[in-house]
Amino acid sequence: DNLTMCAARKENHMKLAVSGKGGVGKTTFSSLLARTLSDQGKKVLAIDADPDANLAAALGIADADKVTPIAEMKELIFERTGAQPGTIGGFFKLNPKVDDIPDTLSVRLDNIKLMRLGSVKKGGAGCLCPESTLLKALVTHVVLGRNEVVIMDMEAGIEHLGRATAQAVDKLIVVVAPGSRSSATAEHIRRLAAEIRLDHVAVVGNKIRSPKDEEFLRKHLPDFEFLGFLPYDDTLIEADLSGTAPYDTATTAKQVVAGIIDKL
Numbered sequence: 001d002n003l004t005m006c007a008a009r010k011e012n013h014m015k016l017a018v019s020g021k022g023g024v025g026k027t028t029f030s031s032l033l034a035r036t037l038s039d040q041g042k043k044v045l046a047i048d049a050d051p052d053a054n055l056a057a058a059l060g061i062a063d064a065d066k067v068t069p070i071a072e073m074k075e076l077i078f079e080r081t082g083a084q085p086g087t088i089g090g091f092f093k094l095n096p097k098v099d100d101i102p103d104t105l106s107v108r109l110d111n112i113k114l115m116r117l118g119s120v121k122k123g124g125a126g127c128l129c130p131e132s133t134l135l136k137a138l139v140t141h142v143v144l145g146r147n148e149v150v151i152m153d154m155e156a157g158i159e160h161l162g163r164a165t166a167q168a169v170d171k172l173i174v175v176v177a178p179g180s181r182s183s184a185t186a187e188h189i190r191r192l193a194a195e196i197r198l199d200h201v202a203v204v205g206n207k208i209r210s211p212k213d214e215e216f217l218r219k220h221l222p223d224f225e226f227l228g229f230l231p232y233d234d235t236l237i238e239a240d241l242s243g244t245a246p247y248d249t250a251t252t253a254k255q256v257v258a259g260i261i262d263k264l
Contacts, residue, residue, distance in 0.1 A: 014264060015143050015168055017152045017161065020175035021185035022052060025206040028236060028246050029175050030153040031058035032257040035247035038111040040261070043148035045102055046112055047139070050155040051119035060245030061109050069118025070105065070138065071131045081130040092130050098138045099145065117160065135160060143168045156185055158192055166198035171264060173227065175204050178213040183220040190224075204260065205229040228260045
C-alpha cells in the first residue's frame with residue numbers, strides 16, 4: 001500500500017548527520033554505519049565534513065590520503081562561482097551548479113560514494129567567500145535532492161547545515177563517550193541544532209566499558225533519545241593503529257550498529 005511504499009522510500013533516502021566531540025569515535029561510528037548500510041544493499045553517499053577526520057580511511061578506501069577536499073579544488077570553485085578561492089567580497093554566483101559533483105568527484109567503495117568537503121580559510125565568522133558558498137550549495141543539494149542514504153560526518157557542530165536543510169535531516173546523531181566534557185558537547189550541539197529548528201537529535205554511546213558507563217550517560221543526558229551503546233573494544237583501537245577499516249574487523253560493534261539502523 002501507499003504507506004509501505006513511503007516507508008520503503010524513506011528508508012532508502014535517509015539523511016543522517018553525525019557529530020560529537022573529537023576523540024569519541026564519531027568517524028568510526030559513521031564508517032560502520034555506512035558500510036553496514038552498503039552491505040544491506042543501500043546506496044550511500046558519505047560526506048566527510050570534519051577537516052580533522054578521515055572518513056575515507058575508516059571506510060577502507062585505498063589511497064584515502066589522496067581524496068582531494070572540494071574546498072581545495074580551485075579550478076572547480078572558480079568555474080562554478082566565477083571567483084577565485086580565497087577572495088572575499090566582489091561578485092560571484094550564490095547558487096552555483098553542484099548537482100553533478102557527487103557523481104563525478106566522489107570515490108567509491110561497494111555501494112558507497114565518498115566526498116570530502118574540506119575547510120574554508122576565512123578571515124571572519126560568517127563571511128561570504130566562493131568556497132563556503134559552493135560547499136553550502138553542495139550540502140543543500142545532497143540533503144534535499146539526492147535519492148540515496150546520506151551520512152555526514154561533521155565536526156563538533158553543524159556549521160555546514162542551515163535552516164534550508166535542517167528540516168530534511170532525519171536524525172542528528174551525537175556520539176558521546178562516558179565523561180562530562182562529551183556530555184556537555186552533546187548539550188551544546190543540541191542547542192546549535194535548535195537554532196536552525198533541527199529537532200530530531202539522538203545519542204549513541206561509545207567506548208562503553210561497563211553498565212556503569214551506560215548509567216553515567218543516561219544520568220547526564222536524561223532527556224536525550226539513546227539509539228544504542230557501542231562497547232569499548234581493543235579490536236577497534238588495534239585497527240586504527242594498523243590502518244584497518246573498523247568494519248573489516250571482528251568487532252561486536254557491528255551488531256550494535258545494525259540494531260541502530262533497524263531503529264532508524
